[in-house]
Amino acid sequence: MQSADQSTKLRTVQFDRNRLSIEDIVDIAHGRANAALSADPEFRAAIARGADFLDRLLREDGTIYGVTTGYGDSCTVTVPADLVAELPHHLYTYHGCGLGEYLSPAQTRAVMAARLASLSKGFSGVSVELLEQISRLLEAGLLPLIPSEGSVGASGDLTPLSYLAAVLCGEREVWRDGVQVPAAQALREAGITPLRLRPKEGLAIMNGTAVMTALACMAYDRADYLVKLTTRITAMASVTLDGNAHHFDEVLFSVKPHPGMQGVAAWLRHDLPAGQAERNGKRLQDRYSIRCAPHVIGVLADAMPFFRQSIENELNSANDNPIIDGDNERVLHGGHFYGGHIAFAMDGMKNAVANLADLLDRQMALMVDSRYNHGLPANLSGMEGPRAAINHGLKALQISASAWTAEALKLTMPASVFSRSTECHNQDKVSMGTIAARDCLRVLELTEQVVAALLITVRQGVWLRTRVNQDLQLSPALTQMMEALAGDVAPVQEDRRLEPDLRLMLERIRQQEWKLYA
The missing domain is CATH 1.10.275.10 (Fumarase/aspartase (N-terminal domain))
Structure with missing residues (x-):
């Protein structure tokens, strides 16, 4: 306190x-x-x-x-x-x-x-x-x-x-x-x-409904930040993979009018220099986890206003029973304790958030694989010379990120469909809203762990890309992000234990220390 x-x-x-x-x-x-x-x-x-x-x-x-x-x-x-x-x-x-x-x-x-x-x-x-x-x-x-x-x-x-x-x-x-x-x-x-x-x-x-509503407020705040942070990571993953900025063209996105998705594409345009699309020899179309990132992140971005409305309406409701109308001196018996709106919001949010974990897991799989990362070392190892043979870079980190992703995806089964009849069949249809909210917070926790792994990955990947493409000019936003990450995470050259770096990244994520997009 x-x-x-x-x-x-x-x-x-x-x-x-x-x-x-x-x-x-x-x-x-x-x-x-x-x-x-x-x-x-x-x-x-x-x-x-x-x-x-x-x-x-x-x-x-x-x-x-x-x-x-x-x-x-x-x-x-x-x-x-x-x-x-x-x-x-x-x-x-x-x-x-x-x-x-x-x-x-x-x-x-x-x-x-x-x-x-x-x-x-x-x-x-x-x-x-x-x-x-x-x-x-x-x-x-x-x-x-x-x-x-x-x-x-x-x-x-x-x-x-x-x-x-x-x-x-x-x-x-x-x-x-x-x-x-x-x-x-x-x-x-x-x-x-x-x-x-x-x-x-x-x-x-x-x-x-105070417990589920309170947890939903906390979940909303974390999910809102992950929309932005996942977008920033995607931009850095695109640089790492020598990707194409033209995938996020404004005219291209004008013909599919989902505003949240369009906003994500606009953020990516802000982060990626236009010249990134111009060099010869590039793959014409990046793989889906880069090219379709606005479409994946945009689902959550577009759902957030609905989630806000549902959560804030519940927050600002009298949600017990009976309702006491003191002005008109009436006792009104109903069911405002039913948390269906929170349950639906939390079930939907955890699904969309888990998809962010899956998206980042796929991006990481491309970045660490020398068959797909366009000229970078296997596992993004930064070691050169004879010692490169015994260093394994981010090999184990990718395994851990995949484990966290799988667990997040496993938890996306909606809680609200598992209503049970309780209390002598008086409470014979219940919302499971609190379980949905707890599940959502766990999915957020796991996804933040994946995000922490990806922050280390893109910090390493962009560093290696600038070593390979020495004429590469980062946008001011990505330059600032790289400087911030470099202050916390040293390049991985000689193999080292990465748990301390991950825990520091998690702290930064949960404190929302990086200011992302206006």
């Missing part, structure tokens, strides 16, 4: 009924922004109306799902009046059965921000105090330990969000400065009083 001095310099994301962006959530997740609940009296009054309406219904002995009844298939069970106050605490208690790795601190901050965003819409019947409690935890850096597995994505992310509900009440464990601490101790030491949930508040916290 940021120090107090640093935090005062961060931008503030205000939570009220206004629309938030993916970037708002990602910035909070990565500590680049603070979350602040709006102090506007009208906003707070709107939140209070829903909670006050539920209080009146309860006093009048109204039947309210999840308030005076059991949950899910148990909605036919009437809860005695003297036990209503205990019901929300039982909800998060019996849902404490998650497994798998814990969400990272950044992912957890994103989850908390996504849940705060939904509850701030004012249709969940929660108190202002609950919203303030989430905001306090974020400000104090007290992050619930949330197991990543156990949600079917309808009735929302019940099990993982139970860990947020419990921590708000001083139960279970939190991350504090990277260390696991009992929540009761952490709240006490931060001067935060544990919450006692009001009748619907356990349901409101848990019965929604």
Whole structure:
């Protein structure tokens, strides 16, 4: 977390009924922004109306799902009046059965921000105090330990969000400065009083899509950067292979009007000098992994606006059940906890991202093969003279990249088609949105590993190409990229362990340190 001095310099994301962006959530997740609940009296009054309406219904002995009844298939069970106050605490208690790795601190901050965003819409019947409690935890850096597995994505992310509900009440464990601490101790030491949930508040916290939506925001940010970075790598691969810039001609792409694909082609024109197409003796048509790169990368580029719309609409929705209309004093029973839009977006994104890994894997196969790399050494080894016989360049790196690609491709089976009937057939059609989001993040991780390998490869390949073609002039963009890579990765001459270079490249990728294209 940021120090107090640093935090005062961060931008503030205000939570009220206004629309938030993916970037708002990602910035909070990565500590680049603070979350602040709006102090506007009208906003707070709107939140209070829903909670006050539920209080009146309860006093009048109204039947309210999840308030005076059991949950899910148990909605036919009437809860005695003297036990209503205990019901929300039982909800998060019996849902404490998650497994798998814990969400990272950044992912957890994103989850908390996504849940705060939904509850701030004012249709969940929660108190202002609950919203303030989430905001306090974020400000104090007290992050619930949330197991990543156990949600079917309808009735929302019940099990993982139970860990947020419990921590708000001083139960279970939190991350504090990277260390696991009992929540009761952490709240006490931060001067935060544990919450006692009001009748619907356990349901409101848990019965929604915050986990899948938060992970989708994180996935979108990473995929958006990979569109640009894969394009830059393709330009450098084209130089390595002595390729043809005319494959990305503006008129050529004007006749196939996919705007994302056209944008990728324009970036490649920006990166590749026009003279690259002019020398005699070149192969007339480069192989598909170069020539058709805009068509492959462009699928993801063209899908990104749709993914943004789906993710941001979910982020800015009231997505629990029932919906509480405090203004008109109605309780509306529905299924807004269903995460189908996120599931579809994540299934689609992981497919398009895995295709980037496959594209780069094919480019690498051409670059390391002396039969196809147009005059460069086998495996792009930089060693010359007698010692060339015992040096193998990037041979093993290509094997690893192929393994990561295969694993990414294996994970592209859509999660959303594997709906299961659960909870006594009440939840008989579920979204699997959280599983889709986790799969997408894993595909992104594997693809970033392939990208790391390709960054080393094209750094080596362009270096070798300039050694062979000494009159080659790189564009300013590629010159700048080569200088940046050269500062991190030395040419591979004598064989060396490349894992440290790969890990450094991964860090650069995930920090998005290279500024690519306007």
